[in-house]
Amino acid sequence: MNYSQLAKDIINNVGGKENVNSVVHCITRLRFKLKDESKANTEVLKNMDGIVTVMKSGGQYQVVIGNHVPDVYKAVVEEGGFQSAQPVDADDAEKGNLFNRFIDMISGIFTPILGVLAASGMIKGFNALFVSLGWLDDKGGTYQILHAIGDALFYFLPILLGYTAMKKFGGTPFLGMVIAMALVYPALEGIPAAGDPLYTLFAGSVFESPVYIEFFGIPVILMTYSMSVIPIIVSAFFATKLEKFLAKVIPSVVKMFLVPMFTLLITIPLTFIVIGPIATWASQLLGQATVSVYGLSPVIAGMFVGGLWLVFVMFGLHWGLVPIAINNFSSQGFDPILAVVFAHSFALAGAILAVWIKSKNQKTKTLSAPAFISSIFGVTEPGMYGIALPLKKPFIFTIISSAIGGAMIGYFGTIGYVMGGLGVFQLPSFIPPEGINMSVIGAIIAAAVGMVLAFVLTYFFGDINKNNTNTGEGTAQPIAATAEQNVKNEVIVSPMKGQIKKLAEIEDTAFASGALGKGVAIEPAEGKLFAPVSGTVSALFPSNHAIGFTSDEGAEILIHVGMDTVQLDGKHFTAHTAQGSRVERGQLMIEFDVDAIKEEGFVLTTPVVVTNHNQFEITAVNEQEVKPEDLLIELKAN
Incomplete structure (x- = not known):
């Protein structure tokens, strides 16, 4: 088309x-x-x-x-x-509760640069490793060039964040870059070293600051903004609001150059005088608070953060911790948060290895091989969503093993000195300036313990083959399925508890007409949606109100929770899977708050349709009420 x-x-x-x-x-x-x-x-x-x-x-x-x-x-x-x-x-900007909007903002700012951020950290880490092993001289040219490659991004980090923050807030990205360039301008950064201060502000307090220059008689507190995070984000937010205001009041004929000119003339001095110092002090306090909390009990902190990291990733909560860690690198010179999660990817790899070896399901074994390799390198999504979560117990054992590994890392006092890579590539970021020490060795031990423990627990207690239906060797069998069935025949079970309605009776004419697929509708009695088939999540809309599946037998199924619930923009919906994930029938996919959605004025009638219905003869059940995994639709391949 x-x-x-x-x-x-x-x-x-x-x-x-x-x-x-x-x-x-x-x-x-x-x-x-x-x-x-x-x-x-x-x-x-x-x-x-x-x-x-x-x-x-x-x-x-x-x-x-x-x-x-x-x-x-x-x-x-x-x-x-x-x-x-x-x-x-x-005015139609994204809505949602404050926490979700904060997470969305942080992910939108940092996601575009995470790849190159990790790459730069890996280069710095390996450079430190080569010096520790005696392969490089830290005074030599090779080291200096490698150091410049790895350190350049961190030194000029505000410039990249200026671009991504302005873009996220809806401003002109290049204005954000220019603001950041002014903050790290070498001539201004070098002023404190060139002479004595004019006077000192806040003398005797924790905010005591020497003043070297003034702007039209207003004292300017010069901070070090290279490698900083919070000042440029706050400045970009202010600049975006200012730019939009100026665009409304400045005549169109001169708008192209007067809007950016006044945006820069107002934002940059204000940042140096007010926004920058306050944001810098806030970032320093945040860094000190984080380190202080960690210092109360590194073992408990490691157990909690390390054990729950995969859970944080599932719900996007890690975006609340990643910027804190980046801020710690810039304000403290080190960070313990990302260090204590080092063992989690190795624990997951151990659990997947056990599944790989023991599973009798050929599809599971095929998925396990690449998932194991990617977990070693820190990419956990394939293994988490494709293997561990569907089998449940391997995921639980991964969390337990990750918690123990995190506790050990806290005990050894391992911290990161740069924003490094993932998995095995994160290890060099733990090397301190003086070289490899027990904290680095402790991280290796913790990762090994986490991996071995997860392997043993999963291998012996993981019930890996309990629900194996792919090869016919398990105890569970599909509803109404027999060994003689054509493999393209399909049985769809109910994804939720509720009352059956005919598609033709629902309000949405697109579904009621059958134009989007054949099937039934369910009036939910509780806010849980389970996978109706085993297969792959072919679509999951960002607002989590609709999900599509492609079953192992080729059926394409669409489930749409409620009418026009996309307008809630994810409010009251929580997804427990991701697009592209492997799922098993009966696995929890989405939770939603029935009462809250109804109070918002939305109808919760949920169509369950087969979108490639032309390939099947479809028989729907006649029951009035169903519960999860009750027979809902039978498909016979044409």
Whole structure:
């Protein structure tokens, strides 16, 4: 299909791009907010190839596409000149509770640079390792160049964060970079070393600060902003707000250069005078507080953070700790947080190795090999979502082993000196300036203990083959399945507890008409959604209200919790899986707060449809009420 032409036709028939306030997409449809819906040619759109139907609901003009909506959305964004993945109107900015918005902000700022950040840290770490082993002279040219390669990003980190922070906040990224460049400008950083201060502010307090220069008579407290984190993020946030205000009040004819000029002229002095010092003091206090809490009991801190790190990753909570660790490197010169999680990837590798060796399921064995290797190198998602979580006990044993490994790392006092790599590549970041010591050796011991313990626990107590249905060698069997069945036949079980409704009876016409697939709807009685088949999560929308599966037998299943619940933007929904993950039938996928969603005014009727229904003869159950894993739909391959 020509998505570019389809996008042009859609834009033209919603009234043109000038009629679009915002456009986003969910798992099946484009969701427009139009200035004037009467300008849209609804009947033309409904009859257009590539469009299932058109709906108006919740103040949105919804163009239902189906499974190809991401491709169509991308084409619409390109053709219309809209901002990708963001509403056109800034007033439609992402909503959600304060904590979720904070996590989203932090991940949006740091995710783009994590790869090169880890790479730079690995170079610094290996450079320190080579000096410790006597392979390099720290006065030689080879060391100096390698040090420059590894250290450059950290020294100029504010410049990268200026770009990503401004972009995340909705400002002009290059303005953020220029603000950061001023903060690390060598001539200003060198002023304190060139002479005596004019006077001292806050003398006798913890904030005592010498003043070397003034700005129009206002004292400027010169801080060291190289390698800093918080000052540039706060400054970028202020600059974004200022830029948007100036863009509204400055005439269009001179806006191109006056908006950035006044943004810089106001933001940079204000940062040097107010934002920078306050943010720097805050970052120092945060670093000291973190180290102090760790110092109360490194063993307990290691056990808690190390043991629960995989859980933090599952729910995105690690984004609350990663920036603290980065801040610690810049303000304290070291960090204990990321050090105590070192053993977790090795513990997971040990559990996966046990599954690899013992499993009788050929698919599980095939998945285990790459998952084991990636875990050694610190990439835990394949092993966590594909192996450990579906089997449950290996995940529990991984957490236990990671906690013990983290406690040992805390006992040995291992800390990181640079933001290093993951897995085995993180080890060089633990080497102190004086060379390899017991804290480094202790980290190796902790990782080995975590890996061996997880392997032993999983191998002997992991129930690896308890629910093996792939080879017919386990005790559990699929509902209504027999050994003589055609492998393309499929049994779909209920993903939730609730009351059955016919698709034709629900409010959403796209689902009710069967245009998005054949199946049934369920009125949920509790807020838990389980996998209806064993297979792969083919789609999981960011708001966690809809999920798609591709079963082992080839059925494509879509479950959409509620009507228009995409508007909640993830509020009241919690996902326990990720797109691309391997899942087993009956595994918990999503939790949602039934009462809270209803109080927000949304209907929770949940369609469960087979989107490739043309390949099957479909028989739905006649029962009025179902519970998880009750037979829901039988598919017979054509």
